[in-house]
Amino acid sequence: MSSAMEEEGVSLEELKKRMAEFAKERDWDQFHSPRNLLLALVGEVGELSEIFQWRGEVERGLPDWKDEEKQHLGEELSDVLLYLVRLSDICGVDLGKAALRKMELNAIKYPVGICKGSSKKHTLFHADKSDANGDIAAVDQGHRQ
Structure with a gap:
């Protein structure tokens, strides 16, 4: 060996x-x-x-x-x-x-603040919209790839 x-x-x-x-x-x-x-x-x-x-x-x-x-x-x-x-x-x-590089891109797609503990795909997170409390809203369906 x-x-x-x-x-x-x-x-x-x-x-x-x-x-x-x-x-x-x-x-x-x-x-x-x-x-x-x-x-x-x-x-x-x-x-x-x-x-x-x-x-x-x-x-x-x-x-x-x-x-x-x-x-x-x-x-x-x-x-x-x-x-x-x-x-x-x-x-x-x-x-x-x-x-x-892909890990860096994924870190951008899946920021800890909105993705932690979620299996949703990045396209289901709406970073540009907020709910009434000012929190970032996420759609409640789908899975991360």
Whole structure:
């Protein structure tokens, strides 16, 4: 096992490099078009979904799951992550920077003062209207994406 795998955390950059090496060693670059990678990613998300299918809600930490079930979950989560990292690399998108930017945009869409504790989608909050008390009103329907 390499030292990078033994570290506490692995960067997206490290995963990107390893995925590129993995594909190059196998002459798979020819197959790694954005479309093909996206379809592979969707397939892996389907496999991940199957793990949760028919279980209903599950508790955080999955305390009732067997070790083998958690290991399988980790493998499917990893497949999704690796295809996502590879897709972002092939498309020339810095996934880490894009994710941080998206979080900043979400912070604007969902300000703590009006969204805390709510699952409503940002389009259902009416920041420009106030109720009689001067509070920001929110529509009572829908869910956040």
